[in-house]
Amino acid sequence: MAFVAPKETYSGKVYNVNIGTGDKAISxxxxxxxxxxxxxxxxxxxxxxxxxIQDVPPSDWPENVQKPYSSVSGxxxxxxxxxxxxxxxxxxxxxxLGTHPDRENRSPEDAAKTVKDVxxxxxxxxxxxxxxxxxxxxxxxxxxxxxxxxxxxxxxKAQEANYKTIAAAAMANNHKLIxxxxxxxxxxxxxxxxxxxxxxxxxxxxxxxxxxxxxxxLEYTYSVMERIRLAAxxxxxxxxxxxxxxxxxxxxxxxxxxxxxxxxxxxWGNAEERGIAWEAMTATALLMAGAELLIMRHPKAVEAVxxxxxxxxx
Amino acid sequence: xxxxxxxxxxIAKRVRxxxxxxxxxxxxxxxxxxWKEGSGMIDANIGPAEDGGEELMQWMVxxxxxxxxxxxxxxxxxxxAIEAGLKVHNxxxxxxxxxxxxxxxxxxxxxxxxxxYNAQVIGLTVGKGGLPADAEERAGIAAEIMAxxxxxxxxxxxxYLDPLVLQIATSQDHARHVINAISMFREMNDPPMxxxxxxxxxxxxxxxxxxxxxxxxxxxxxxxxxxxxAIADAHEMAEAVQEKKMIDDVLSGKTLDxxxxxxxxxxxxxxxxxxxxxxxxxxxx
Numbered sequence: 177m178a179f180v181a182p183k184e185t186y187s188g189k190v191y192n193v194n195i196g197t198g199d200k201a202i203s204x205x206x207x208x209x210x211x212x213x214x215x216x217x218x219x220x221x222x223x224x225x226x227x228x229i230q231d232v233p234p235s236d237w238p239e240n241v242q243k244p245y246s247s248v249s250g251x252x253x254x255x256x257x258x259x260x261x262x263x264x265x266x267x268x269x270x271x272x273l274g275t276h277p278d279r280e281n282r283s284p285e286d287a288a289k290t291v292k293d294v295x296x297x298x299x300x301x302x303x304x305x306x307x308x309x310x311x312x313x314x315x316x317x318x319x320x321x322x323x324x325x326x327x328x329x330x331x332x333k334a335q336e337a338n339y340k341t342i343a344a345a346a347m348a349n350n351h352k353l354i355x356x357x358x359x360x361x362x363x364x365x366x367x368x369x370x371x372x373x374x375x376x377x378x379x380x381x382x383x384x385x386x387x388x389x390x391x392x393x394l395e396y397t398y399s400v401m402e403r404i405r406l407a408a409x410x411x412x413x414x415x416x417x418x419x420x421x422x423x424x425x426x427x428x429x430x431x432x433x434x435x436x437x438x439x440x441x442x443x444w445g446n447a448e449e450r451g452i453a454w455e456a457m458t459a460t461a462l463l464m465a466g467a468e469l470l471i472m473r474h475p476k477a478v479e480a481v482x483x484x485x486x487x488x489x490x
Numbered sequence: 491x492x493x494x495x496x497x498x499x500x501i502a503k504r505v506r507x508x509x510x511x512x513x514x515x516x517x518x519x520x521x522x523x524x525w526k527e528g529s530g531m532i533d534a535n536i537g538p539a540e541d542g543g544e545e546l547m548q549w550m551v552x553x554x555x556x557x558x559x560x561x562x563x564x565x566x567x568x569x570x571a572i573e574a575g576l577k578v579h580n581x582x583x584x585x586x587x588x589x590x591x592x593x594x595x596x597x598x599x600x601x602x603x604x605x606x607y608n609a610q611v612i613g614l615t616v617g618k619g620g621l622p623a624d625a626e627e628r629a630g631i632a633a634e635i636m637a638x639x640x641x642x643x644x645x646x647x648x649x650y651l652d653p654l655v656l657q658i659a660t661s662q663d664h665a666r667h668v669i670n671a672i673s674m675f676r677e678m679n680d681p682p683m684x685x686x687x688x689x690x691x692x693x694x695x696x697x698x699x700x701x702x703x704x705x706x707x708x709x710x711x712x713x714x715x716x717x718x719x720a721i722a723d724a725h726e727m728a729e730a731v732q733e734k735k736m737i738d739d740v741l742s743g744k745t746l747d748x749x750x751x752x753x754x755x756x757x758x759x760x761x762x763x764x765x766x767x768x769x770x771x772x773x774x775x
Contacts, residue, residue: 362659365769373774407767415775416767 183216184209188412190405190468191379192221193419195267195352196301197328202266204468205419210405211466212488222485223463225470225478226267226303227259228425231282231290232274238435240448241425241473256294263478269303269471270294271426275316276307284319291320295327303330303471305354310337321345330354330469332421333384336367343371346380354421356384359393361400361407368415381418382469389427390458397422398465405466422462425473428455456480463488492531492719493727494563494587495524496690498554499535509536509546514553521554527724531587532558534575535565543571548578555580563612563721565589569599576607585610589721590652593617593631593638601642610648612686613639615671621654624663625670628653632675632683650686650719651675658704658761659695662768665708669762672715687712689722697770706730707758710737 192206204224209217231252234242242249248258252270259265272287274280291304304320306313313333318341321331332354334342339355346353355371357364364385372378385400401420407413428434434451436444444450455477459470463485472478497520500506508516521532534550536543543566551562561584564575572588579586590612591600604611613635615628622628632651639649653671656664668687676682692708693701709720709730720727736746737755746752757773760766769775 360660362662362768362770365767366771369769369771369775373771403767411766413767415769 181215184213186210186217186409188409188414188417190408190419191381191417193352193380193382193468195303195328195330197326198299200266200300201328202301208409210409211464214489219489221468222489223468223470224267225459225472225481225485226269226301227263227265227475227478228269228271228471228473229255229259229294230271230273231287232280236273237473238429238451240434240451241429243448244475252290253293253297256298260298260300263475265300267301267303268294268298269305271305271307272316272320273307275312276309277312279307284315287316288319288323292323295324295329301329302327303332303354303469305332305471308333310335314338314341317342318345321349321351324351325349328352330382332356332382334367334371336363336370339367339371340374343374343376347374347376352380352382354382354384355418356386359386359388359396359400361385361403364400364404365407365413365415368418372415378414378418382421383416383418384421384423387421387423387427387462389424389431390454390461391433392427392431394458394461398461401462401465401467419468420466421469421471422459422467423471424455424459424462425471428458429473452476452480456484460484491713491717492686493529493724494531494533494686494719494721495521495527495529495724496533496535496688496721497524497723498533498550499565500537501535509550512549514556517550517553518557521558524724525558525560528728529560529724531561531563531584531719533563533565533589533721535589536568536571537566539566539568539571543568544574547571547575551575551578551580555583559583561586563587563589564609569603572600573603573607576603576609579607579609581608587612587650590614591635593634598638598642601639601644604639604648605643610650611639611644612650612652614652614654616654621656622667625653625667625674628667628671629674629678632671632678636678636683646679646683647681650684652686652688655687655689655691655708657694657696658692658768659770662761663764665692665762666764669711669715672712672717676716682716684718685716686719686721687717689720689727700770700773702726702729703754703758703773704762706733707737707755708762710734711741711759711762714738714741 189208190205194203204221207219248254274282275287330352331346333356355367357367388397404416407416438447452474459481564572587610591597592614615631653668658665672685693704740755761768
């Protein structure tokens, strides 16, 4: 008798999230199987990779990942256009890092202007991120959400400390919302519940269980993501069915392994290749765990992960 | 079912202050209340008690037994404090219980104390290697504790095996591992091994309104698995016994007329059994 591969069937399905407007709008999520298990069910969309840019020059990034953007990163509009036109980005994630009180402490109005200018220059979807300062993010993301009204952006990140205002702004201006909790599956579920109890549609949420880099706790992120996805699919847990975000770039490009020059650690080899490989490996691991939306930095790492996605979908 | 009153714990501010000031009033008031609510033993948790533990434990034992005719559960990691407590314990009201030994060699002298003073001993099924992963690991550790007890001359009938209840808010899978462990422990000897749990740890870290609901459901499910004793709130457990029939009805697939109660019981059982993921607002979903 011929061998028949065993197949799992699942009771749940990940929500379909569509972002952007016009022909460049794009969807992710919507599968009813574990990542890349297209042999068991429907995988209508591929995971989406967004290029990360920021409102201030990336002087905090290691040189090897600054380099590809050296001629454009002085201005977020030029930078965004470069990602769209030269790198064929499908989406952009604009991090409003300059609003952080310990950085340039830019005002919500300044941040809103940057968002407006970037939106005017591109036609691909935009993810708008705060500086991860719970208190400051609230006014910044409210202003950003308003200026981007009806552009179907992703706003983030709403956390336990600030979700009410940010979720209300995303809801009023027709955006999607990232809900972030800190590596705890039960708190992740709780935050999704609290946000939906405000009247926010759970099908417009994206869950961020908090990312971590390979070698720096990746296994925790992996495990939480995997368990979220299993709860969504096998327990049909409606609160755990939003797609998941892996905010890879910012976690990978701050660790020793992506910064140390070859002259310091010759046994680690070429620093640029090492950094690219580190970002691509971290991202690929989190794709396996169930991430549908990735935010990444190095064009070569994006390319490598894009290839993995193509091959696993083939 | 033996309820060991949990309220005299150093973790509670009022109790801690009374212990520090050697103020008998609050201690005796709380002990008396737990006795009247149905406790068959009183837990005296003095914490690690590295300084003055011996004197403190003796004071606790005599203070409680002055007003309450019950045996005491001597709860501390300080073996000297336990021995001091055993020396003054009034055995006419029942044999004391030592809380606890484990599979950590540092805790073996506790077994010797149990044998020497004719006391019963809680065997916490953890070793030096961290928390047990599942029911099977707990049973493996239990077997080692039992072998060790026999070595020290402590009869197996005097051991209460404790599978270690963990917080459902952070370690959800362990809720059902502990239930399974209770059944497994019982099968490890004839007559069945006695078992005990620190019940309310299940809801530690959960919202206040949720805690009694989780405690009571968990208690009923552990009772059904054959639990012998629980360190718990006697008042809450008396309520649990009253609600047991409803919970058992839902467990056996019946539908209650009271839809709200039905939903509460179903959701709580599902969370305990790991069929739905725990979140603080699980009852609202």
